[in-house]
Amino acid sequence: MHPNFWRYILFMGLIGLNNHIFAQRAIAQTPINSPQIQPSIPNQPNLSQPLWGQWEAKDPLTGDILRLVFTPEGKFYTLIIPAGVSESSKIPTLELAYQVNSQSKPQQIDIISLKNGQRILSIWELTKDGKLRLDFGKSQPGTPRPTTFGAGTILLEKTAASTELPANIQIYNPTSNSASSVKQDIDLVNREQTIYFLENNEFANTIQQLGVKIPLVTDDYIYQLQVSSDKTGKVVFTAKAKKANLNSYVGAVFEYKSKEREKTIASIICETDVPTQTLPNQPTLVEDIAAPIRCATGSHPTQP
Template sequence: MIYFNVPVKSLFVASSVLIAIGSTLAISVSTQATIPTIIAQTKPAPQTDAAKQQLLGQWQTKDPESGDLVTFIFAPEGKLFILFPAPEGAPESPPVALGIKYQINSTAKPGQIDLVFTEEESIKSIFEFTDKNQLRVELEGRKAGQSRPTAFSSEATVFEKVSQTTTLPANTQVIDLETEKKNAADNQLPRPQSEAKLYIGMMNKAQQVYYREQGKFATEFEETGLGTEPGSAYYTYRLASPGNEKESVMITAQAKDSKLPSYTGVVFVTKSNGKATTIATICETIKPSTSPPAMPTAPSSGSSEIKCPDGSRPIQ
């Protein structure tokens, strides 16, 4: 697991493509121990100059469910930036991009591509350039540690090239996963806490997506598209809709070890320019506790601040 020290509502965007990628890092807690062994066997894939040159630039695909445009910017030296759409209700927000690495082997048929999040976590997939100058990549449902697919499915993601530029928009906030992981290690952030924060962040965003599509929040883990209730050696996760499932939803991470803090994630429905939108946060107990924070306080009229209850603090 990797801890992102950025606002959850900005990072986890309303896109099934990005949720699928994010799920690679947030879910499958029970399989983490096997991932390093699999990734350790991966050797850098050779890259041909022609394929590298064709790949460079900005590629976009439209999420079929949300309609959001997802932008992949393939830059020189094997750098890939996934540019997130602006959060709903905040189009003026600075752009946010996830910075990772990529490797290709265009001599294989179909071509091979690795999306490298960290040294321990990457997605092995396949790609091809179509006759219409499109890029097709097998992304849907891919997870770190899975073997590489041998053929494209009907769910393969198709990108259109929109620009040759490999630079990011001005003022873009870049989240580099290797840097975030190193910072967490330097600060001696325990791995269990990283797990809880990331999973709750993903669940908050999945609930925002669900609300936009359904007009209410999901009451079961399966409804969010992030799988069943997660199993963890460190935390017990619970999903609840206090009061009204059309107004708020809460997920808690209750520590099983008294030396760890507990967490509560919450999503509220608010009004922005007369339009219903959602806002999320995560509260962490200030001291180690096996009791998650109580329900946070919803933002007051005209405010975007969610107040964590006494004994806890916001972590974003």
């Protein structure tokens, strides 16, 4: 799995799926020379029209597909289509906004959260063979825009001119129920730990190092971060239920070498099969390229 490919996906998830947490984070805003435009205002057609449509890139290891959709109305959708998924399977997507500045060199594009207006400052261009080259830099709101295409560049191929989403695509809307909230919290920590490892070659041993403001004790759960002594290999973030009618959870991020001997990062969230105030046993690595992490007996994989 190419780390730069997934790095983009991770941060897109942080803006959309976890924007209720992003709004609580203290992120220093980088001054932007161009005028600020509200996300609801469409791009000028002559500037954004080359982007309209659907673009895809394929993960060379797993076969998963990253699809980006740019609409004439200035909306931007990002989704991951797992390899082998059926056409009837429900696939979540994030609804964001985008704004382009084609007069700059390289051309600029901002990816914008519709909830809080935060932006990822990026650059783009179309190659001679019609592919879309994107560089999201550090992929974090508040960080400078890249000035040249670097190691984090993604190359996508246009697969459709239509911007209509298929019937099986569901636009994600965060909910406030306890189960959904705790899974989103664990997912956020998993994603931030993955990014932290890619940048520091070790996992963070505190929530504060990740810059995430999640209370470790709530009315419903007690959270705990567990890191190995050498800060590599595996990191675990647990959520122990305080009430008998709630399930307990464990999230884990593993660093390991694939069959191709490439350094790979994978994560999982495991939920107890029944409501319990006892944490599930920790997940383990298995020799399965499609699902390299397995939840322990008495728990099952879940999504935020």
